[in-house]
Amino acid sequence: MADDSGLSAAFIPSLYKPPALLPIARHRDSLLYLVETFPVTIVVGQTGSGKTTQLPQYLDQAGWTADGKVIAITQPRRVAATTVARRVAEEMRCNVGEEVGYSIRFEDVTSAKTRIKFLTDGMLLREALVDPLLSRYSVIMVDEAHERSLSTDVLLGILKKIRKKRPELRIIISSATLQAEDFLRFFAGDDKKLSVDGEQEELGGDIGRIISLEGRMYPVDILYLETPAEDYIERAVKTVFDIHTQEGDGDILVFLTGREEIERTVQMISERAAMLHPKAKTLMPLPLYSGLTVEQQMYVFEPTPENARKVIVSTNIAEASVTIDGIVYVVDCGFAKLRAYNPQTGIETLTAVPISKASATQRAGRAGRTKPGKCFRLYTQQSYESLPDTTVPEIQRSNLAPVVMQLKALGIDNIVRFDFLTSPPAELVIRALELLYSLGAVDDYAKLTKPLGFRMAELALEPMMGKVLLSAATFGCLSEILSIAAMVSLQGGIWVQHDGGERSAAESSRRKFAVEEGDHLTYLNVYHAFVTKGKKDAKWCRDHNLNYKSLTRAVSIRAQLKRHLERFGLSVDESLSGFKTQADPDKPEKIRRCLTTGFFAHAAKMQPDGTFRTVSGGLTLHAHPSSLMFNRKADWVIFHEILETGDKIYIRDITKIERNWLVEYAPDYYRMR
Ligand code: CDP
Ligand code: MG
Numbered sequence: 001m002a003d004d005s006g007l008s009a010a011f012i013p014s015l016y017k018p019p020a021l022l023p024i025a026r027h028r029d030s031l032l033y034l035v036e037t038f039p040v041t042i043v044v045g046q047t048g049s050g051k052t053t054q055l056p057q058y059l060d061q062a063g064w065t066a067d068g069k070v071i072a073i074t075q076p077r078r079v080a081a082t083t084v085a086r087r088v089a090e091e092m093r094c095n096v097g098e099e100v101g102y103s104i105r106f107e108d109v110t111s112a113k114t115r116i117k118f119l120t121d122g123m124l125l126r127e128a129l130v131d132p133l134l135s136r137y138s139v140i141m142v143d144e145a146h147e148r149s150l151s152t153d154v155l156l157g158i159l160k161k162i163r164k165k166r167p168e169l170r171i172i173i174s175s176a177t178l179q180a181e182d183f184l185r186f187f188a189g190d191d192k193k194l195s196v197d198g199e200q201e202e203l204g205g206d207i208g209r210i211i212s213l214e215g216r217m218y219p220v221d222i223l224y225l226e227t228p229a230e231d232y233i234e235r236a237v238k239t240v241f242d243i244h245t246q247e248g249d250g251d252i253l254v255f256l257t258g259r260e261e262i263e264r265t266v267q268m269i270s271e272r273a274a275m276l277h278p279k280a281k282t283l284m285p286l287p288l289y290s291g292l293t294v295e296q297q298m299y300v301f302e303p304t305p306e307n308a309r310k311v312i313v314s315t316n317i318a319e320a321s322v323t324i325d326g327i328v329y330v331v332d333c334g335f336a337k338l339r340a341y342n343p344q345t346g347i348e349t350l351t352a353v354p355i356s357k358a359s360a361t362q363r364a365g366r367a368g369r370t371k372p373g374k375c376f377r378l379y380t381q382q383s384y385e386s387l388p389d390t391t392v393p394e395i396q397r398s399n400l401a402p403v404v405m406q407l408k409a410l411g412i413d414n415i416v417r418f419d420f421l422t423s424p425p426a427e428l429v430i431r432a433l434e435l436l437y438s439l440g441a442v443d444d445y446a447k448l449t450k451p452l453g454f455r456m457a458e459l460a461l462e463p464m465m466g467k468v469l470l471s472a473a474t475f476g477c478l479s480e481i482l483s484i485a486a487m488v489s490l491q492g493g494i495w496v497q498h499d500g501g502e503r504s505a506a507e508s509s510r511r512k513f514a515v516e517e518g519d520h521l522t523y524l525n526v527y528h529a530f531v532t533k534g535k536k537d538a539k540w541c542r543d544h545n546l547n548y549k550s551l552t553r554a555v556s557i558r559a560q561l562k563r564h565l566e567r568f569g570l571s572v573d574e575s576l577s578g579f580k581t582q583a584d585p586d587k588p589e590k591i592r593r594c595l596t597t598g599f600f601a602h603a604a605k606m607q608p609d610g611t612f613r614t615v616s617g618g619l620t621l622h623a624h625p626s627s628l629m630f631n632r633k634a635d636w637v638i639f640h641e642i643l644e645t646g647d648k649i650y651i652r653d654i655t656k657i658e659r660n661w662l663v664e665y666a667p668d669y670y671r672m673r
Contacts, residue, residue, distance in 0.1 A: 019050065019053075019054055019057075019091065022048075022049060022050035022054060023045065023046075023049040023050060023213050023214070024045065024049050024050035024051060024054045024055065024213050025050070025054070027211065027213050028058055030211060031043070031055065031058060031211060032058060032059075032062050034209050034211055035059065035064075035139065035170050035172065038204070038206070038207060038208045038209055039163055039167065039169065039170060039171060039187075039207055039208060040163075040170075040171045040172075040173070040184065040187045040188070040204075040207050040208030040209075041170070041171070041172045041173070041208060041209060041211065042172075042173045042174075042175070042180045042183050042184050042208060042209070042210040042211070043055065043172060043173070043174040043175070043211055043212075043213065044174075044175055044176075044177075044180045044210060044211070044212045044213070045174075045176070045212065045213030045214075046176060046213075046217060046365060047176050047319075047320045047323055047362070047365065047366070047369075048323040048369050049213045050213075051143065051174045051213070052073065052075075052080075052084050052143055052174070053084060053087055053088050053091065055141065055172065055174070056071050056073055056088065056116045056141065057088065057091065057092065057116070059071050059139055060099075060115055060116055064138045064139050064170070065115035065116070065138065068136075069115075069136065069137065069138035070114060070115055070116070070117050070136050070137050070138070071115065071116050071117065071137065071138065071139045071140075071141070072117050072119060072124060072134075072137045072139070072140045072141065073116070073117070073118050073119075073141040073143050074118075074119055074120065074121040074123075074124050074140070074141070074142050074143055074152070074155065075118060075119070075120055075121065075143055075144060075321065076120070076121055076144050076147050076149035076151070076152055076321070077120070077144075077290060077317060077321050078104040078105070078120055078290060079288075079289075079290050079292070079297060079317055079321070079322065080118075080143075080144070080317070080321035080322055081102045081103075081104050081118045081119055081120055082102050082104065082118075082294060082297075083297060083301065083322055084102075084118055084322070085100055085101060085102035085109070085118040087301075088100045088116060088118075092116075096109055097109040097110060097111055097114070098111060098113045098114065099113055099114060099115050099116065100114065100115075100116045100117075100118075101114040101116075101117050101118070102117065102118040102119060103117060103118075103119040103120075103123050104119065104120050104123060105120070105122070105123065105460050105489075106460065106489065106553075106556065106557045106560055107556075120151070121142065121149060121151035121152045121154075121155045122151040124140070124155060125151055125154060125155055125158065125406055125410075126406075126460065128158060128162075128410055129406075129409055129410065129457065129458060132162075132410065132411075133162055133165055133166055134162060134169075135166070137169070138168075138169070138170065139169075139170040139171075139172060140159060140169065140170070140171055140172070141171075141172040141173075141174060142155060142156065142159070142171070142172070142173050142174070143174045144174070144175070144176070144320060144321055145173045145174060145175045145179075145183060146175040146176050146177045146179050146320070147320070147321075148391070148393035148394060148395070148421075148422075149394050150339075150394040150395050150398050150403060151403075153393060153394070153395045153420060153421055153422065154395075154403055154406070154407065154420075156173075156183075156186065156420075156421050157418055157419050157420050157421070158410065159171055160186065160187060160419055161419075163187070171187070171208075176320045176362060177358055177362065179390075180210045180212075181203065181210070182421065183421070184203055184204050184207075184208050184209075184210055185203065186421050187207055187208055188203060188204050188205050188207040188208055217365065217368050217369070218368040218369070218370070218371050218372040218373065219368060219372050219373075220330075220364050220365065220367045220368040220372070220373045220374065220375050221372075221373070221374045221375070222364055222374075222375050222377060223374065223375065223376050223377065224377050224379065224380055224381040224384065225377070225378060225379060225380050226380065227380065228379060228380055228383065229378050229379070232256075232333040232334070232335070232378045233256070233261060233264065233265055233268070233333075235378050236254050236256065236265060236331050236333060236378060237265060237268045237269055237272065239331050239376050239378070240252055240254065240269060240283075240311055240331060241272060243329050243331075243374075243376070244276075244280075244281070244283055244309060245280075247329065247374070248328075249309075249328070250309075250326065250327070250328025250329055250371070250373070251304055251309060251310040251311070251312065251324075251326045251327050251328060251329070252309065252310070252311045252312070252327070252328075252329040252330075252331060253311075253312050253314060253318055253324065253327045253329070253330050253331070253366055253367070254311060254312065254313045254314065254330075254331040254333075255314060255315075255316060255318070255319070255330070255331065255332045255333055255336075255363055256313060256314070256315065256333050256335075257315065257333065257335050257336055257337045257352040258289065258315060258337050258350075258352070258643075258645070259287075259289045259291055259315075260645060261645075262287045262288075262289055262313045262314070262315065263287060265285070265313050266285040266286070266287050266313050269283060269285035269311060269313075270285055273285070281307055281308060281309050282305075282307065282308040282309070283308070283309055283311060284304070284305075284308050284309065284310045284311065285311045285313060286299050286300050286310060286311065286312050286313070287312075287313055287314075288300050288312055288313065288314035288315070288317060288318055288322075289314065289315045289317065290315070290317065291491060291493055293549055300312050300314075300324060301324060303325075303326070304326055310326070312324060312327070315336070315337070316336045316355075316359070316363075318366065319359060319362050319363055319366070320362055323369075324366075325369070325370065326370065327366050327367055327369065327370075327373070328367055328370070328371060328373045328374070329367055329373060329374050329375075329376070330363055330364055330366050330367040330373065330374070330375040330376065331375075331376045331378065332355075332360060332363045332364065332375060332376070332377050332378065333378050333379075334354055334355060334360070334377060334378060334379040334383065334384075334387075335352045335353065335354060335355060336352065336353065336355045336359065337350045337351065337352050337353075337644075338350070338351060338352075338353050338391070338394075338397070339351075339394060339397060339398050339399075340353070340397050341397055341398050341399045341400075341428065342618075343427050343428060343431045344616065344618060345614055345616050345618045345619050346399075346431065346435065346601050346616070347602070347614065347619060347642060348398065348399040348642065349642050349643075349644045349649060350642070350643060350644060351644045352644070352645075354383075354387055354388075355387065355391070356387055356388045356389060356390045356391045357384070357387045357388070357389050357390075358389060358390045358391070359391060360377065360384060360387065363375070364377075393421075393422050395420065395422060395424045396422060396424055396425060396428075398428070399428075399431075399432065399435075400415075400424055400428050400429060400431075400432035401431075401432040401435045401436055401462075401463050402462050402463055403432070404429065404432040404433060404436060405436055405441055405442075405448070405453070405456060405457045405463055406457055408442070408446075408447070408448045408453070408457070409448060409453075409454060409457035409458070413446070413447065415429050416429060433446055434669070435463070435601055435669075436453070436463060437668065438600070438601070438666050438668050438669035439456070439463055439464070439467045439598065440452050440453070440467065441453040441456050441457075441463060441467070451568065452467075452470060455470055455568055456470060458564070458568075459561070459564055460560075460561075460564075461485060461489070461561075463598075464598040464599050464601070464602070464640075465485055465488065465489075465598060465640075466598070467597060467598035468481060468485070468594055468595055468597060468598035468599065469481055469482065469485050469561065469565070469598075471594055471597045471598070472594050473570055475590045475591070475593060475594040476584075476587075476590055477587060477590045477591045477594055478565075478570070478572050478573070479572055479573060479574050480524055480587065480591055481591065481594055481595075482558050482561055482562055482565075482572060483523075483524050483527040483528070483554075483558055484520050484523055484524050484527075484591070484595075485557075485558075485561055486527070486554045486555070486557040486558035486561060487523035487524070487526070487527055487554050488520070488523065488640055488653055489554075489557050490550050490553060490554055490557075491641075493547055493550045494523070494526060494546065494547055494550055494551065494554075495510060495545055495546060495547060495626075496542075496545045496546065496547050506545040509543075509544045509545045509546075510545070512544070513525045513526045513529065513544075514628050515588070515628075516656075517588050517592060517655060517656050518592075518628055518629060518634075518637065518654050518655035518656050519627055519628050519629070519640075519652065519653045519654050519655060520591070520592075520595060520640075520653065520655045521588055521591060521592075521655065522628055523653075524591070526546065526551075527551070527554060527558075529544075530546065530551045530554075530555075531555065534546065534548070534551070535551075535552075535555070592655055592656065592657055592661075593657075593661055593665070595638055595655055595657070596638055596657050596661045596662065596665050596666075597665045597666075599638040599639070599640065600638065600661075600662050600665055600666035600669055600670075601666070601669060602638050602639050602640065602642075602651075603615050603636060603637070603638050603657070603662055604621055604636070604637055604638075604639065604651070605635065605636050605637075605659075606633070606634045606635055606636075606637070607620075610631070612637065612651065615662075615670070619649060620649070621639075621642075621649050621650070621651045622648050622649065622650050622651070623650070623651060623652070623654060624643065624650040624651060624652035626652055627651070627652040627653070627654050628654070629654040629656075634654075634656050635656070635659070636656070636657050636658060636659045636662070637654050637655060637656055637657060638654070638655055638657050639651040639652065639653060639654045639655075640652070640653030640654075641653050
């Protein structure tokens with residue numbers, strides 16, 4: 001056969017760095033040797049060294065997908081799973097869903113041809129419900145393990161169990177920072193006596209090894225503020241312009257905490273960029289966060305046009321999960337949004353908190369991938385010194401109800417004795433069991449109930465929404481709740497976002513769909529209007545400021561949920577699904593009651609000043625401006641989502657209820673408190 005290496009090299013599109021130049025390439029043989037020899041391989045390497053995109057291809061070429069087996073690579077984030085799958089598909093010159101595919105909640109883009117499958121760690125756990133030994137996979141790579149997401153930690157525990165029953169299974173743990181020994185100790189621990197300062201051989205025994213891909217890194221200058229910033233957004237924007245006007249070529253990556261901040265910052269940068277000298281380089285601000293559509297995400301990865309500078313304004317997604325080429329400057333606000341569950345109030349918030357030193361280092365490192373870079377920390381050196389070394393794993397600060405339910409469905413009843421890399425605090429486990437008990441998912445012996453508990457675990461919904469959906473038939477509103485569950489699963493994004501002047505237009509079109517009882521019924525209204533009028537007509541959506549893509553997705557999610565219910569033997573009668581039909585004027589109340597059966601733990605009462613108080617009295621909540629209940633009167637409400645911005649806690653997806661429904665549908669919960 002002719003030597004085609006020159007030819008294929010010549011045909012690599014210019015946006016690719018030839019994979020042979022990536023740091024991982026030199027380690028190809030050692031990696032394949034380790035995977036061949038040991039059940040567990042721990043790969044440590046800086047972000048961008050090629051772990052996620054190259055390693056699965058090496059394994060595929062080496063025969064790990066022969067005889068129909070599949071390689072799974074898990075990601076903590078949906079965005080990472082989809083973008084990386086797309087990238088690897090391009091490199092392998094196939095379409096996503098063919099040899100390379102991905103699977104995230106409500107979106108399975110794989111086929112019988114798929115040999116390399118990227119999926120969220122949560123999705124792999126879900127697959128274990130149907131295939132407890134995950135037997136279709138020859139290799140499972142737990143990527144970004146250093147992030148210690150809730151599902152990653154649970155998955156590691158499950159894989160440790162599976163490994164004992166499937167000695168041929170290969171597990172790869174990949175991590176951007178040095179926690180490698182903890183992972184190896186976890187897997188090797190039971191099989192080998194460990195000496196604290198033992199050699200690596202001793203540490204891993206016959207079970208595993210650590211391999212480090214010392215990627216090349218250029219030096220990064222770290223700059224601090226002399227005095228703390230009053231407003232880090234304002235400061236970030238200023239820093240971006242200082243870099244743009246005073247520093248050399250190279251794109252800028254700005255780390256902020258969440259969608260709203262990011263959109264605001266992108267807006268501020270565009271406005272000010274318009275005032276730059278007409279001959280100056282253009283500044284292209286681009287957002288990057290989880291809720292973006294695929295198309296919006298792709299801009300970020302496209303090469304920077306000639307005579308322009310990209311400014312990517314991102315959440316901590318860009319910290320390690322995704323790699324963007326060409327970054328030379330990093331602006332780090334020093335905060336990240338993290339889940340925090342308060343066992344007293346039973347409420348989980350997403351709160352902006354100071355990052356860890358490890359995160360700060362990781363963020364700075366994004367500047368030094370292709371040449372020496374600079375990192376502008378929007379905090380003082382003293383603040384940096386006071387940061388914690390590492391971030392507390394999610395399992396120690398989350399609402400564990402979904403995890404406890406899932407573990408129980410996998411046959412693991414004694415959560416406290418389960419082999420976790422880091423154990424969750426007992427208090428969180430107890431609170432999770434209390435909630436599941438009140439929802440009717442577990443019985444007096446903390447066993448999953450049949451059928452409710454098992455069905456809740458099988459649905460791809462969190463426990464509260466799962467309960468609502470599974471109660472809906474008894475309230476005679478299954479069809480409507482299906483639509484609501486699908487809409488709520490979109491997590492915002494139903495309305496087209498508008499800037500400045502057009503915002504009021506969006507407001508008024510939103511009011512057209514508004515229903516007095518609250519957001520959930522409004523969503524239902526939008527859904528019905530969409531399927532009857534807008535589904536075949538994107539213009540209808542534009543006229544109503546609705547996001548056509550999102551609503552199409554809602555239709556698909558609804559169909560998936562419906563198939564699930566049908567598998568349980570629940571049939572959905574769509575003939576009565578008209579909203580507020582003449583036939584049943586009580587429908588809105590039925591829906592509100594049904595919502596209460598799941599969301600009773602998220603109940604609040606409006607105060608005279610218009611804020612809300614939780615039942616336990618501990619928290620003051622504000623209706624989010626995107627909610628119908630913003631600036632409206634109500635008495636008791638239930639809500640779905642909680643967001644924390646600045647020093648205020650916002651709720652959205654709110655519906656009015658009656659106080660006595662709480663006691664009617666959750667007597668245990670309200671007695672226990
Ligand atoms: O997983 P790890 O951080 O070690 O690296 P990777 O994600 O496999 O990235 C390897 C290379 O592929 C980097 O040079 C990226 O620039 C490139 N890449 C890309 O251009 N677009 C993507 N969506 C993913 C990776
Ligand atoms: Mg990676």
